[in-house]
Amino acid sequence: MPRIIALPLVCIVAAFSLSIGACGSARPSLHPDEPAPPPIEEALEPPAAAVYELNVPEGPRQGDPVFISVSSGAQGAFPSPAALAAMGLSLRLRYANGSLSPAAPLVAPPPPRRAVSLGGSQVQGSGPSAKPTARPVELAKQSLIVGFGALGIATRAPLGPASALLLHGDRVLAERDFVIAPRQFIAETLWLDRGLTSIRADPDPIKTEQAERYLKLIATVDPSAVFLNEGFVRPVAGNRRTSLFGTRRNFHYYGGGEAFSEHAGIDYGYPVGTPIVAAGRGRVVMAEDRIVTGLTVVIEHLPGVYTIYMHLSRMDVALGDLVERAAPIGLLGATGLATGPHLHWELRVLGVASDPEAWIGIDKVPYFRTINATIEGR
Numbered sequence: 001m002p003r004i005i006a007l008p009l010v011c012i013v014a015a016f017s018l019s020i021g022a023c024g025s026a027r028p029s030l031h032p033d034e035p036a037p038p039p040i041e042e043a044l045e046p047p048a049a050a051v052y053e054l055n056v057p058e059g060p061r062q063g064d065p066v067f068i069s070v071s072s073g074a075q076g077a078f079p080s081p082a083a084l085a086a087m088g089l090s091l092r093l094r095y096a097n098g099s100l101s102p103a104a105p106l107v108a109p110p111p112p113r114r115a116v117s118l119g120g121s122q123v124q125g126s127g128p129s130a131k132p133t134a135r136p137v138e139l140a141k142q143s144l145i146v147g148f149g150a151l152g153i154a155t156r157a158p159l160g161p162a163s164a165l166l167l168h169g170d171r172v173l174a175e176r177d178f179v180i181a182p183r184q185f186i187a188e189t190l191w192l193d194r195g196l197t198s199i200r201a202d203p204d205p206i207k208t209e210q211a212e213r214y215l216k217l218i219a220t221v222d223p224s225a226v227f228l229n230e231g232f233v234r235p236v237a238g239n240r241r242t243s244l245f246g247t248r249r250n251f252h253y254y255g256g257g258e259a260f261s262e263h264a265g266i267d268y269g270y271p272v273g274t275p276i277v278a279a280g281r282g283r284v285v286m287a288e289d290r291i292v293t294g295l296t297v298v299i300e301h302l303p304g305v306y307t308i309y310m311h312l313s314r315m316d317v318a319l320g321d322l323v324e325r326a327a328p329i330g331l332l333g334a335t336g337l338a339t340g341p342h343l344h345w346e347l348r349v350l351g352v353a354s355d356p357e358a359w360i361g362i363d364k365v366p367y368f369r370t371i372n373a374t375i376e377g378r
């Protein structure tokens with residue numbers, strides 16, 4: 001590890017543990033004759049468990065995506081994103097049967113939607129959208145948030161008691177109990193014609209390659225991919241849902257045979273050419289024509305958090321584009337395996353299919369509500 005990186009990290013972590021704010025004022029010089037700093041693994045030992053507090057949203061259900069944020073009692077000692085990443089802290093869910101969810105890296109909060117000056121309580125009302133009835137906004141809670149992670153509760157997750165865990169390797173630093181509530185998913189039957197049966201059931205090496213690459217992509221967790229800073233918007237202007245999230249599907253094939261699957265997203269039925277927008281801020285990590293899902297856009301919002309837009313008739317973004325919330329990304333269509341024009345909108349969190357509508361609107365995302373409270377006054 002280069003010393004120029006290791007030294008600031010050591011300093012930040014020491015300040016975090018001991019609640020002293022000496023970082024920056026006594027920056028060590030980097031003279032080549034100085035003794036080497038301690039190994040990075042020791043220096044980045046996380047603070048004692050007592051300083052953490054896990055915040056879990058109220059009443060999550062099967063299929064819900066959840067933000068879990070971590071607060072620290074060590075006020076004024078806020079680790080940098082680099083320090084957090086170097087500590088290697090992660091969040092997991094432990095279900096009633098003892099099984100564990102995939103791990104989300106603990107990452108630092110993204111910047112709020114617009115620049116805002118921090119420093120104690122402030123009165124909202126100085127910006128261009130100032131309201132005359134603005135009230136003081138308490139900033140103390142925000143300053144204590146160390147980081148957060150996004151996790152998905154599987155649609156078939158065990159019901160009842162569960163725990164959110166903050167981990168350093170296998171060691172539990174903090175945990176918080178909560179309860180997973182049940183959710184009813186409906187069943188539907190789809191009759192496929194000869195062409196659609198072929199798309200879904202015929203073996204095809206290109207289809208296999210596309211499926212493997214897609215599954216690998218949505219299972220990728222990049223701790224530096226922190227783009228989302230507020231709740232989602234619905235990607236189409238309207239709420240005409242033609243198939244719900246989590247629906248248990250029974251496909252009847254042309255010429256006989258059937259298959260079962262679970263609908264991983266929500267379908268919105270609208271005419272071909274209806275504008276489609278990005279649900280939230282993020283980076284385009286796939287924009288291509290696929291056999292089963294047609295013209296398909298995948299946007300990465302947070303580590304392991306992706307929204308997917310399928311069956312488009314046109315794509316207006318390319319691989320690597322950074323898109324803002326509500327930015328146009330293409331037009332609705334019926335490409336791929338589609339029985340009619342619709343948008344299939346999907347949310348994957350650490351690979352787990354999660355209800356994308358759960359994150360529509362800032363009030364649905366308490367974590368972002370907190371970090372944006374300085375601007376909104378909510």
Ligand SMILES: [Zn+2]
Pocket residue numbers: 243263265266267343344345
């Ligand atoms: Zn669908």
